[in-house]
Amino acid sequence: MSRVSSYALTYQSKQRTELVSVSEAIERIRRGEAMIGYEGDHFDSALRIVIEGLSCVYSDGTAANGEYVIQPFYVFFGTAYNQKGEETSFTAAVQANRY
Amino acid sequence: MKREAEEKLKEALLDAVREEVDLIERETGDVPVSVPASLIAATDAMVAEVKAADRRRRSLRRTVVAALVSLAACAVVILFVLPFADSDHETDFVTGLQAEILYPGGPYGFPDEIEIDPDRLERFEKAVRKRSAYFYSDPAEYTEEELDAIAERIGFSPDQRIESRISRWSNVYENPETGEKLSIDRYGRYAYDIKTDEPFGVYSLTDEESANAARTFLEDHHIPTDAFPEWEVSATEWNTTFTENGSIEEKTAVTIHFAADDQDGFPVRGGGISVH
Numbered sequence: 001m002s003r004v005s006s007y008a009l010t011y012q013s014k015q016r017t018e019l020v021s022v023s024e025a026i027e028r029i030r031r032g033e034a035m036i037g038y039e040g041d042h043f044d045s046a047l048r049i050v051i052e053g054l055s056c057v058y059s060d061g062t063a064a065n066g067e068y069v070i071q072p073f074y075v076f077f078g079t080a081y082n083q084k085g086e087e088t089s090f091t092a093a094v095q096a097n098r099y
Numbered sequence: 100m101k102r103e104a105e106e107k108l109k110e111a112l113l114d115a116v117r118e119e120v121d122l123i124e125r126e127t128g129d130v131p132v133s134v135p136a137s138l139i140a141a142t143d144a145m146v147a148e149v150k151a152a153d154r155r156r157r158s159l160r161r162t163v164v165a166a167l168v169s170l171a172a173c174a175v176v177i178l179f180v181l182p183f184a185d186s187d188h189e190t191d192f193v194t195g196l197q198a199e200i201l202y203p204g205g206p207y208g209f210p211d212e213i214e215i216d217p218d219r220l221e222r223f224e225k226a227v228r229k230r231s232a233y234f235y236s237d238p239a240e241y242t243e244e245e246l247d248a249i250a251e252r253i254g255f256s257p258d259q260r261i262e263s264r265i266s267r268w269s270n271v272y273e274n275p276e277t278g279e280k281l282s283i284d285r286y287g288r289y290a291y292d293i294k295t296d297e298p299f300g301v302y303s304l305t306d307e308e309s310a311n312a313a314r315t316f317l318e319d320h321h322i323p324t325d326a327f328p329e330w331e332v333s334a335t336e337w338n339t340t341f342t343e344n345g346s347i348e349e350k351t352a353v354t355i356h357f358a359a360d361d362q363d364g365f366p367v368r369g370g371g372i373s374v375h
Binding site: 004005006007008009010011012013014015016017019021022023026029030032034036045046047048049050051052054056058063068069070071072080096097 | 219236239290
């Protein structure tokens with residue numbers, strides 16, 4: 001048995017949106033307004049992260065009002081360090097448009 | 100004479116594209132860029148130049164996508180970088196929508212300290228300052244007849260519809276002979292179980308190989324694949340656990356991500372098809 005799922009949506013509206021500064025995006029990470037993950041199951045929390053790269057992507061999701069949207073995200077990546085002194089890689093996705 | 104003029108024009112435009120790509124990449128450093136659509140003229144040489152730039156950013160993009168999927172399988176990254184926009188056309192942010200990410204706060208712990216090299220930060224700031232992006236909303240809804248048409252392409256007939264979007268927001272079809280069911284919601288999203296003895300499994304393949312394997316599988320089972328632009332074959336593969344009939348088994352799932360590059364072709368289609 002195989003299961004096929006399609007979740008394609010055809011969006012009818014688009015609006016140009018200004019991107020927030022990278023500094024502001026980093027503040028969003030500090031405020032916890034980000035999706036962050038670390039490489040490796042044992043690494044569930046970091047003491048310190050060092051940002052080494054940045055990419056801009058679009059991600060789809062559900063807005064606060066329940067509507068499906070596609071919006072720009074910054075994805076930061078680099079090295080994370082935990083309290084034991086271990087290091088691993090991390091990614092942090094942050095909404096890049098204003099809200 | 101006319102041909103000479105055309106050749107000169109092509110060469111001039113091509114030089115402009117090359118110069119623009121070099122300039123953008125010098126300015127943006129680690130940030131992947133795309134070429135402004137206005138500079139992409141219909142010459143083979145230019146297309147080749149753009150494709151070369153596209154390959155470079157795809158390499159990084161695959162890394163980012165794989166990382167994100169490991170965070171949350173339901174977070175779908177739409178695979179194109181931000182369009183490079185003229186700052187003259189930037190406007191205030193859209194109003195009325197408070198968009199938020201899937202897991203505000205994140206499933207993992209947050210760091211106490213965030214560091215970034217000042218020079219690197221300045222380079223990033225400069226790269227994004229001139230950019231703006233797009234915000235997509237208002238997904239199209241389909242009529243019941245349009246959903247029937249999608250079902251027919253998959254292999255179900257309208258008279259096999261057992262539930263209607265009018266009452267459930269989804270059309271559900273059932274083949275009485277095989278027991279197979281298809282569900283299509285009002286946005287055209289569908290889920291379909293295929294009873295097959297041929298397990299779909301791809302392991303340790305490249306993105307493109309995974310995407311092609313999934314595409315072949317879909318075509319073999321008459322699943323519509325017209326949503327895939329030819330240029331987009333990137334896929335994400337991961338191992339996951341499914342429970343069927345009380346047993347647990349590991350399977351490989353592949354999601355093909357796609358998006359119509361709307362710089363010239365809005366409306367955009369975003370999302371993906373997954374097979375496991």
